[in-house]
Amino acid sequence: MPQIKFSDSTGQVRSVEADVGSTVMEAAIRNAIPEIEAECGGACSCATCHVYVDEAWTEQVGGPSPMEEDMLDFAFEVKPTSRLSCQIKVTPALDGLLVHTPSRQG
Amino acid sequence: MSESIKTDVVIVGAGPVGLFAVFELGLLDIRAHVIDILDKPGGQCAELYPEKPIYDIPGLPVVTGQELTDNLLQQVAPFQPTFHYNEMVEELRREDDGFVLRTNGGITFHTKVVVIAAGGGSFQPKKPPIAGIEDYESRSVFYAVRKMEAFRGRHVLIVGGGDSALDWTLNLQPVAERVTLLHRRDDFRAAPDSVHKMRALAELGAIDLVIGQVAELKGTDGALEGVTVKTSDGGEKAIACDAMLPFFGLTMKLGPLANWGIHLEQNLIPVDTERFETSEPGIYAIGDINTYPGKLKLILSGFHEAALMAQAAARHINPERRIVFQYTTSSTSLQKKLGVG
Numbered sequence: 001m002p003q004i005k006f007s008d009s010t011g012q013v014r015s016v017e018a019d020v021g022s023t024v025m026e027a028a029i030r031n032a033i034p035e036i037e038a039e040c041g042g043a044c045s046c047a048t049c050h051v052y053v054d055e056a057w058t059e060q061v062g063g064p065s066p067m068e069e070d071m072l073d074f075a076f077e078v079k080p081t082s083r084l085s086c087q088i089k090v091t092p093a094l095d096g097l098l099v100h101t102p103s104r105q106g
Numbered sequence: 107m108s109e110s111i112k113t114d115v116v117i118v119g120a121g122p123v124g125l126f127a128v129f130e131l132g133l134l135d136i137r138a139h140v141i142d143i144l145d146k147p148g149g150q151c152a153e154l155y156p157e158k159p160i161y162d163i164p165g166l167p168v169v170t171g172q173e174l175t176d177n178l179l180q181q182v183a184p185f186q187p188t189f190h191y192n193e194m195v196e197e198l199r200r201e202d203d204g205f206v207l208r209t210n211g212g213i214t215f216h217t218k219v220v221v222i223a224a225g226g227g228s229f230q231p232k233k234p235p236i237a238g239i240e241d242y243e244s245r246s247v248f249y250a251v252r253k254m255e256a257f258r259g260r261h262v263l264i265v266g267g268g269d270s271a272l273d274w275t276l277n278l279q280p281v282a283e284r285v286t287l288l289h290r291r292d293d294f295r296a297a298p299d300s301v302h303k304m305r306a307l308a309e310l311g312a313i314d315l316v317i318g319q320v321a322e323l324k325g326t327d328g329a330l331e332g333v334t335v336k337t338s339d340g341g342e343k344a345i346a347c348d349a350m351l352p353f354f355g356l357t358m359k360l361g362p363l364a365n366w367g368i369h370l371e372q373n374l375i376p377v378d379t380e381r382f383e384t385s386e387p388g389i390y391a392i393g394d395i396n397t398y399p400g401k402l403k404l405i406l407s408g409f410h411e412a413a414l415m416a417q418a419a420a421r422h423i424n425p426e427r428r429i430v431f432q433y434t435t436s437s438t439s440l441q442k443k444l445g446v447g
Contacts, residue, residue, distance in 0.1 A: 039154070039226065039357065039358055040150070040154040040155060043154060043155040043158045045154045045155055045158075046154060046355075046357070047355070048357065069291075069293075070295040072290075073266065073267045073268060073289070073290065073291075073295060073354075074232065074268075074354050074355040075354075076232075076234050076235050076319075076354070077235070077319065078290050078319065102235075103235065104235040105357075106232035106233070106354065106355075106357045
């Protein structure tokens with residue numbers, strides 16, 4: 001099962017297992033990862049599961065869709081590496097993915 | 107505005123569960139007033155996922171959040187509930203044999219029973235995590251425009267790229283001394299017509315359009331003097347302004363209900379599973395806001411809770427009353443209430 005690593009705003013890293021086909025947000029919620037709220041439950045409509053994809057992974061993960069880009073307008077401190085974790089599907093190729101969580105979702 | 111309303115029941119929250127509570131109470135001849143902080147019914151279904159399909163409503167293999175809301179409105183129509191939108195309940199306290207409930211819009215309810223169907227809490231504006239922003243709130247930083255006149259002659263910075271940001275840019279431009287619109291990218295998801303008008307004003311030099319994100323606020327004692335903006339190329343830019351309006355959408359906060367004297371557990375309201383009553387007799391809690399052993403945050407659970415709550419609330423309102431259990435399929439009296447008999 002692919003491992004996803006969440007590095008929080010203090011730099012603490014938590015590694016969790018994620019099912020292929022699920023989303024990075026679901027892996028976070030299932031494992032009570034702090035700094036991910038996911039208020040809307042994965043509908044791409046709240047921007048409270050905002051993460052920064054680690055530079056080493058941005059190419060592999062890819063960029064946001066236009067709808068996700070619109071929703072990122074509701075997030076804070078958006079960077080070029082910003083994604084909504086509910087829109088990142090876990091694949092075997094993402095084993096070891098590192099994402100950073102912001103100190104506040106809203 | 108101040109208005110006083112006397113009623114048997116006030117439902118706090120017009121989401122699917124609050125709406126179905128209108129139905130179940132209505133079958134027992136109890137008319138409801140429903141309060142919601144949003145400007146429309148449906149709660150999260152309408153605000154967060156109106157277009158998203160829901161697959162676990164019994165009898166409806168697939169239904170969108172908006173369709174479910176519309177169906178529920180149709181279902182409760184015979185019971186003529188009174189809706190109070192854009193109102194947040196600020197205060198709830200006991201009086202005589204009931205409760206007084208006061209909203210931020212100045213409406214006072216005197217009610218025998220309160221049903222809290224507040225879901226994840228109240229939708230409130232997201233506040234940007236900029237250091238020290240609290241010091242400026244209500245004097246220089248505002249999350250809503252109540253009176254446009256308050257911005258006459260001011261240098262207003264509007265932040266965001268959606269309809270609220272664009273609408274207020276267009277509305278405040280003739281009133282304010284200067285309007286600057288700040289957005290993180292040169293692409294706006296607001297209504298195309300508003301975007302078009304905004305761009306025309308920017309070209310004329312009637313407003314300033316800046317692409318970037320607020321990094322720092324400058325000012326003293328809550329009086330804003332300007333902001334530092336990080337531009338997309340990594341540079342910094344100073345914008346002079348004495349008022350800032352950030353529009354970053356809504357988030358759910360527990361809000362004032364934490365101060366109503368009801369026992370809470372981890373921001374949820376514990377209830378019993380017979381009456382769905384809170385620690386305060388006469389105050390019920392149904393839907394996502396409550397908790398009990400085995401609780402599932404599902405709309406269907408909320409519907410069940412609404413039905414049982416209604417029975418208990420009817421007895422609370424009139425302890426002498428004998429309630430006869432009836433089916434809508436066969437009871438002529440229920441059918442009459444539904445307008446189908």
